[in-house]
Amino acid sequence: MRCSEHYNFTTPSSINSFSSQNMNQDFEENLVGLYLDATFSYKDYLYLNVVGRNDWSSTLERENNSLFYPGASISFVPTTAFDNIQGNGLNYMKLRFGYGSSAGFPTPFNTRDVLTLGARNLLDINGNVISGNTVSNTLGNRNLRPEKVEELEIGIDTRFFNRLNLNVSLYNKTTTDLITNRTLDSSTGFLSTFVNIGEMKSKGVEVDYDIDILKSGGDRFGFNIAGNFTANESIVTDLAEGTNNILLTQAISGKLPTML
Known part of the structure; x- marks a missing residue:
């Protein structure tokens, strides 16, 4: 649903008469x-977590507005399971493996052609307000579906000498039915439409740490240093059927447009 705030009810206008700004749209x-x-x-050393969610969104057509996305993770704490593993500075260790998924839904008004109403497009020579309407340059796509993200992650969390926390994670993420604005030939009467372009894969590593440089009794004073490192690589592995490239940005200052 979209509603507009009009500021001049005698001669309806899309301009705020007090601030000269365009009307707000919610x-x-x-x-x-x-x-x-x-x-x-x-026994406090083996954990299993299972999650599941189903969403229904009003921004898609009824046949495509629902998506179920599950998740599960398992973690094992060897320092709790085996007493003799602690030592040589190792205070804590947890091994974890997980699978997760999530959904992405488009913004409103992308599955239908939208008619824009102009309450005050122009004035005639007698000062009369002329109203009008225009069709959006974006073609509605009734077959638009939600995008889905699935991720596998494996990691280890450790603590050494009761001072250093070190955590490492490796992940592999896949996005399917990625929602993207695709340009159209202007001869169609439209400039673009939203489509599900296919598949994108990402893989990477995350490392974070923190170390207590100074610790006082009762935690009244301390000095801690923390940091993190992240590396990620993403690649588009599939586009929509019949699509060879996707225009991401228009040419700026003579530069070529960016494409997938």
Whole structure:
């Protein structure tokens, strides 16, 4: 749903008479979801977490407005399971593996052709307000679907000498049905349309640490240093059927446009 705030009711205008700014437009969408989260543990060293969610969005057509995305993770704490593993400075260790997924829904008004109403397009020679309407340059796509992100992650969390925390994670992420604005030939009467372009894969590593340089009794004073490192590589592995490239930006200052 979209609503507009008009500032001049005698001669309806899209301009705020007091601030000379364009009228405000409020966009609303409805998102309904069902969510399940269950965690199981065994002797405080083995944990299993299972989640699942289904969303329904008002920004898509009824046949495509629902998506279920699950997730699960398992973690093992060897320093709790085996007493003799602690030593030589190792205070804590946790091994973890997880699978997660999430959904992305488009903004409103991308599945239908939109008619824009102009309350005050121009004035005639007698000062009469002339109203009008225009069709949006964006072609609606009734087959638009939500995008889905799936990720596998493996990691280790450790603590040494009761001072140094070191965590390392490796991940592999896949995005399918990625929602992207694709340009159209102007002969169609439109300039662009939103489509699900296919698939994109990302893989990377994350490392973070923090170390207590100074610690006082009762935690009244301390000095801690923390840092992190991240490396990521993303590649588009598939585009929509019949699509060879996707225009991301228009040419700026003589530069060539960026394409996928």
